[in-house]
Amino acid sequence: MIAGLLRDLASVQTTRQSKWGYARAADAIAGLTAPIESFLQPDGSLRKIAQIGPSSTRVVLEVLQTGASPTVERALADRGKRHEVEKTGVGRDTFLSRAEVLAALKNRRLRGPSLADYRGDLQMHSTYSDGSQTLEVIVETGIARRYEYAAVTDHSYGLPIARGVSMARLATQHRDIDRLNEIHAGRFRLIKGIEANILADGTVDMTPAERRGLEIVVAAPHSALRSSADQTARILKAVRTPGVHILGHPRGRKQGVRPGVNANWDRIFEAAARATVAVEIDGDPRRQDIDHELARRALDAGCIFSLDSDAHAAEEWAYAEIAIAHARLAHIPPERVINYWPLDFLLDWSANLRD
Numbered sequence: 001m002i003a004g005l006l007r008d009l010a011s012v013q014t015t016r017q018s019k020w021g022y023a024r025a026a027d028a029i030a031g032l033t034a035p036i037e038s039f040l041q042p043d044g045s046l047r048k049i050a051q052i053g054p055s056s057t058r059v060v061l062e063v064l065q066t067g068a069s070p071t072v073e074r075a076l077a078d079r080g081k082r083h084e085v086e087k088t089g090v091g092r093d094t095f096l097s098r099a100e101v102l103a104a105l106k107n108r109r110l111r112g113p114s115l116a117d118y119r120g121d122l123q124m125h126s127t128y129s130d131g132s133q134t135l136e137v138i139v140e141t142g143i144a145r146r147y148e149y150a151a152v153t154d155h156s157y158g159l160p161i162a163r164g165v166s167m168a169r170l171a172t173q174h175r176d177i178d179r180l181n182e183i184h185a186g187r188f189r190l191i192k193g194i195e196a197n198i199l200a201d202g203t204v205d206m207t208p209a210e211r212r213g214l215e216i217v218v219a220a221p222h223s224a225l226r227s228s229a230d231q232t233a234r235i236l237k238a239v240r241t242p243g244v245h246i247l248g249h250p251r252g253r254k255q256g257v258r259p260g261v262n263a264n265w266d267r268i269f270e271a272a273a274r275a276t277v278a279v280e281i282d283g284d285p286r287r288q289d290i291d292h293e294l295a296r297r298a299l300d301a302g303c304i305f306s307l308d309s310d311a312h313a314a315e316e317w318a319y320a321e322i323a324i325a326h327a328r329l330a331h332i333p334p335e336r337v338i339n340y341w342p343l344d345f346l347l348d349w350s351a352n353l354r355d
């Protein structure tokens, strides 16, 4: 919450320097591994935290002492930006800080899936699209993390802005994957995937024949994410598209940037449950999409889930922990999470969904 307030405050600053100061403080707080309360000293002051200056410290103390920040409220009201900031949901509520993620992973009272039993990540990007990790690095990182599998889901050709892969490049990638799978047989398995793009009208950008050549199709929205218009029909259409396995970062929200899709999520979750399409919890810290509150509604609707890092680099695989933390807070049973399924079971499910 405090990091969110500091980001709100950054968004209404008029100088670049103060914008940067508050944003840096927000990042520092979001990245703390201990709860912010533990920095409070007996005399009511705050223990020094790197990157957090006196103005940000004042906001932190206000929140710790009163649960709210009059400083931030005043700044937002003064700039007349209160409405806009609320609409974009900048930084508030359901984004977990690093400390909250670690607490959720450790908390034995939560009945959700554990980090130790997680078998493999089902959304990540390689150098074939906008990632910086080669397929070899993906295999090495997966083995180092004791995973059994990982799906390579580069962006499809419908998203040139993220260097989407052409079908010809995809064929080359599949030959590379076959070669690596042969070398590491019985030890680690790369899964042939794609992150297809959900167009504005709900069409998924690859043809049925093209989708058939893939083991995991993640369909995700990347446009019209700032519109407040209802987009239930768009997402429903994507979920009902044969050959789609995972609804990726369903809202397309980004912390401090955009609120993402506005839709009747309960209807979408019902349709996903009926089609046995997995709803993703994307662990990218700026996405956290869907979060534990929405995930609980998806659970009630009978959905299955995919918990993914959306890693573009080897260092980002740990983002899966953020997704697992949300799933634990939503009390999702591990058997409802496809990343906890044995490989054979996972591949059977994926083959059944192919049209």
Ligand SMILES: [Zn+2]
Pocket: 195, 220, 222, 248, 249
């Ligand atoms: Zn995406």
